Amino acid sequence: MRTAISLTYERPDALPAPFTDDDVRTPPVLVERCLAEHTDPGDVVLDPFAGFGTTLRVATAMDRRAYGVELEERRVAYIREQGGHGTVIHGDARDLAALDLPAVDCVYTSPPFMVEGMPADPLQNYDGDTDYADYLDDVRDVFARVRELLRPGGHVLVDVSNMKYDEQVTTLAWDLADAIRRELHFEGEVVVSWEPGDDVNEYAEAQEGTFGYGYDHSYVLVFGAPE
Numbered sequence: 001m002r003t004a005i006s007l008t009y010e011r012p013d014a015l016p017a018p019f020t021d022d023d024v025r026t027p028p029v030l031v032e033r034c035l036a037e038h039t040d041p042g043d044v045v046l047d048p049f050a051g052f053g054t055t056l057r058v059a060t061a062m063d064r065r066a067y068g069v070e071l072e073e074r075r076v077a078y079i080r081e082q083g084g085h086g087t088v089i090h091g092d093a094r095d096l097a098a099l100d101l102p103a104v105d106c107v108y109t110s111p112p113f114m115v116e117g118m119p120a121d122p123l124q125n126y127d128g129d130t131d132y133a134d135y136l137d138d139v140r141d142v143f144a145r146v147r148e149l150l151r152p153g154g155h156v157l158v159d160v161s162n163m164k165y166d167e168q169v170t171t172l173a174w175d176l177a178d179a180i181r182r183e184l185h186f187e188g189e190v191v192v193s194w195e196p197g198d199d200v201n202e203y204a205e206a207q208e209g210t211f212g213y214g215y216d217h218s219y220v221l222v223f224g225a226p227e
Contacts, residue, residue: 164214
C-alpha cells in the first residue's frame, strides 16, 4: 500500500436523527482501500470499536466475514437493524478475551479519540473518569487481546489522527503507535490526505477544512503479528 494517499471525504449513508451530532464515522472509501490491500475474500475482519458499523458493512460487501464489538447499546441496535452486515456483539473492547470471537485475519478499527486534559473516559462512551495516560494503557490492553486473536500473517490497521483543540496539540496518532507497538509489530503508517466531498462541504468549511480534528489529513497505522 502507498504510504501517502489522497481520498475524498464522503459518507454516503446518513445516520438517523438521534445520531447526527455523533457522526464520527470513517469514510467507507478508506476502509475499502485498506481491506483490498490487506485481506482476501473469505477472510475474517474484526472491528473492536464498531461504532456505527462502517467496517462491518464494507467488509461484508467485499465478501469478508465481519465481526464487531461495540459498547453503546444504541449503536449495536442500529447496526443490527441494518441487517446483513456481519456479527456485532454488545461488549467492551477491553474484554475481548471473554467474548465469542474467532481467530481473525485482519483488524480495521478507529478507537474513540481522546485529547490530553479530557476528564471523561472515551473507552466507556465518555462515562467515567480517566486521564490520558490511563487511556493509552487501556488501548494497549485492547490490542494485547487483539494480538491473541490475530492469525499469523494477519494485519491490524488503526485509523487515527493527531488532535488540535484550543490551539493545543495532542499527538494521538504517535502516542497510539507507541502504545500499540508494545504488543504488535509496527510496520509503518499511511498518511491519508482528505479532500472534502459534497456531503460534508458545509461541515468542512465550518471547521476550516479540518473535519473536526484540526488537520486535513489522518493516518492508518499498520501493525503485524509480533516477530
